[in-house]
Amino acid sequence: MREISSAKITEEVARLCMESNFELGEDVWRALEEGLKKEESPVGREILSQILENADIAKSERMPICQDTGLAVVFVELGQDVHITGGDLEAAIDGGVKKGYTEGYLRKSSLGDPLERVNTGDNTPAVIHIRIVPGDRLRLCVVPKGGGAENMSRIAMLKPADGVEGVKQFVVDSVRTASANPCPPIVVGVGIGGTFELCAFNAKKALLREIGSTHPDPFYAGLEKELLVKVNDTGIGPQGLGGRITALAVHIEVAACHIASLPVAVNLNCHAARHKEVIL
Amino acid sequence: MMAEYKLTVPLDTDVVSKLKAGDRVTLTGDVYTARDAAHKRLVDLLGEGKELPMPLQGQVIYYVGPSPTPPGKAIGSAGPTTSYRMDPYTPALIEKGLKGMIGKGERSEPVVDAMKEHGAVYFAATGGAAALISKRITKAEIIAYEDLGSEAIRKLTVEDFPVIVAQDSQGGNIYKEGQKKYAR
Incomplete structure (x- = not known):
């Protein structure tokens, strides 16, 4: 049984929350550059250029690409031979979301109740999807999803x-x-x-x-x-x-x-x- | 042909009536932020005949909920949110003198009717270019509804803030015209 501490999970989720909001993925970057070459509309090219310039600024200044830093959707693949120590998995993930969204100056967009509509203040709870898989690894994928x-x-x-x-x-x-x-x-x-x-x-x-x-x-x-x-x-x-x-x-x-x-x-x-x- | 304008806020009806869908505009001056929750409160106040926390005559509202301001910056990332969610509230504000709105995405018929009747314009800023846009905002100050967090009403001082006239006061609509042109 391989052990992974809940503190480590919190740390990693916090880092992923920040990095995903500051750094556009290389595949998206490439697709936008290809789009700019193919786009026939002048205003369309203006927009694509702005989006690429924005991604540069966000990455170099560690600012959110978009002010809507989303609800934090977290996909988890948990190896069945992993034992999580020091606390429960979902609390560890929520702890990471709270830390990442606070320390990264990311926007808190989560309302505790859809009809009362009061902001929870730390972007928790995360939307967590857990799948148990063979093996002794833990895969965490953070997806900030805008409204x-x-x-x-x-x-x-x-x-x-x-x-x-x-x-x-x-x-x-x-x-x-x-x-x-x-x-x-x-x-x-x-x-x-x-x-x-x-x-x-x-x-x-x-x-x-x-x-x-x-x-x-x-x-x-x-x-x-x-x-x-x-x-x-x-x-x-x-x-x-x-x-x-x-x-x-x-x-x-x-x-x-x-x-x-x-x-x-x-x-x-x-x-x-x-x-x-x-x-x- | 699209024209380019450098405008200062507040806007007057003469300036607004010149603007045509597709024109490029840069705005300088003070604009107010408001999203869904703030709009609801503003329109509730109007319904009760009470004073609003900011002026509307000639003013521009920017639909934005910025990310928190990091140390050393005037504001966090601050791109537009989708505008249709404000449509139920907008005609009442236009009736009271609101001249411009900045957001993204198409507006509904009742908003367009109010824009035509009272002379107002709808500008599009680039959604998701929020770090880039923040560079054109030199000052941000919360003036009402601090409890709403990022949805509080802020007075933003902007300099050469780039927008495109998306829907004009005569019914011109770049979404409809532009999409038709490139559909196959």
């Missing part, structure tokens, strides 16, 4: 008869309805199959895949490519002001589903597609 793009996310329980065409239509309609609101160029996370909640979870998980990587299944790799073209053909463009670069990527995650169901979920990410991980 603007999250608000534009949707789920549909399609009829099996709707098929792949129904899925395509729902994805493109979701992006079109979202228009400028989720801060395009966006990353489109799509969950297909599963139950209601697994489908939504997979749409979020899809956002974590490296931009530029392809789906391991050739059918879904092709579908991702086709959807990216369709999404860009909406003409929404950077910030919705019109242009050819509406999305940097479309990522799909699939799951087995019921004979009666064809769930599809679309989780959007703004161009500040932030996530950082560590394996302990």
Whole structure:
């Protein structure tokens, strides 16, 4: 049994909260630079240049890329041969979020109750997804998720008869309805199959895949490519002001589903597609 | 053709009526921040016939909840939030003299109608360019609702703050016009 202390987890989560908010991932950076080369709209190019300049400033001055530093979504893969010492895992993660958001001057956007709407003051509780996996390692991935793009996310329980065409239509309609609101160029996370909640979870998980990587299944790799073209053909463009670069990527995650169901979920990410991980 | 303007706040109706969707504008002067929670309080005050904590005549509201100010800086990161959430409150503020709004994303029909009737303009700033934008803010001071944290109303002093006219006082709309042009 390998031991990992809860203090170490708190320390690492705090660091990941800060780094993910200050440093845009290299894959996103590359995709934005490629987008700038391809964008036909002058205002679209202006916006993409500003976004890249902003990422430079954020990194060098250790300032948040976006003032909306999100709710802290934390994906955890816990090896079944790991023993956590000195406190419980979820409290250790929340402790890291509190520390990271306070010491990093990150915005606290978490309300303790959705209807009372009083700020908790330290951006806790985190949204924690834990999976037990084989092995003796602990993987922590911090995903600061802003409200603007999250608000534009949707789920549909399609009829099996709707098929792949129904899925395509729902994805493109979701992006079109979202228009400028989720801060395009966006990353489109799509969950297909599963139950209601697994489908939504997979749409979020899809956002974590490296931009530029392809789906391991050739059918879904092709579908991702086709959807990216369709999404860009909406003409929404950077910030919705019109242009050819509406999305940097479309990522799909699939799951087995019921004979009666064809769930599809679309989780959007703004161009500040932030996530950082560590394996302990 | 898009035009470029250097404007100082407060704005008057003549200046506002010249601005067309797609124009590039830099703003200098004082603007006020307000998001959802502050808007609700402002409109509640108007409903009760009470005085607001800031002037509205000729003023500009920036939809932003900045990140906390680190030592040595005037403000933290400070990009725009999505504007449609303020739409239920905006017409009442425009009626009372509000001339400009800065945010991101398209406004609804009732807001556009109020903008046309009273002469107001909606500017877009670049969402997610929040560190870059913070460089154009030289001073930030909380003037009301400190309990709301990042959603408190702040008076921001801005210098050459870059925005694009997104929706103008004649119904011009860069979102609709721009997207149509690049759709295939």
